[in-house]
Amino acid sequence: MALTPAQVEMGRHYAALFERCEASDMRGSSMEMTGGRSAGARGGDVNEARLEERRRLVALQRRIGDGVAMPIRRVRPSKRGADARPRRAISDRQLVDGVFVEGLTISGLLKKHNWGLGGATVQAATAALAAALDRLSGPAPRPRMEAAFYGTRASWPVEEEA
Secondary structure, eight states: OOOOHHHHHHHHHHHHHHHHHHHSTTTTOOHHHHSSOOTTOSOHHHHHHHHHHHHHHHHHHHHHOSOEEEOOOOOOHHHHOTTOOOOOOEEHHHHHIIIIISOOOHHHHHHHTTOOOOHHHHHHHHHHHHHHHHHHHOSOOOOOOOOOOOSOGGGSOOOOOO
16 A cells, blocks of 8 residues: 555655754744744744744644554563564654654664564554545545536526416
């Protein structure tokens, strides 16, 4: 299962916004403290643009959510192997950030969290990433209802006068 071009584009948009916000001077600043302008302050438009980017990033991160993409199942040590390191859960945000911000592959991210690289595991992680990117894109627009009449005006239904 591969990601759609729209999902990949949304992930790239998120990564670019994330990197711009991380590179800006306002990374540790509070939005409330920098929201107002002082008289004679220069560069207010730049600060407002940075604040708007930060707000958009926070809104996108809320859309991703706090869910767990890859939950842990309890496996007995005898079946797992005595020397195997325990797996760590992978959140939706870690999955999106790992693939699009850090540039990891899904297999690399699974390996980083001590997961096996079996086909079912990779498919589950890809499906979770696709779902997170769909949430990131927002709700799908509802189609507008329209009426269409074909033919000439004479063939349209006519209301009879009483």
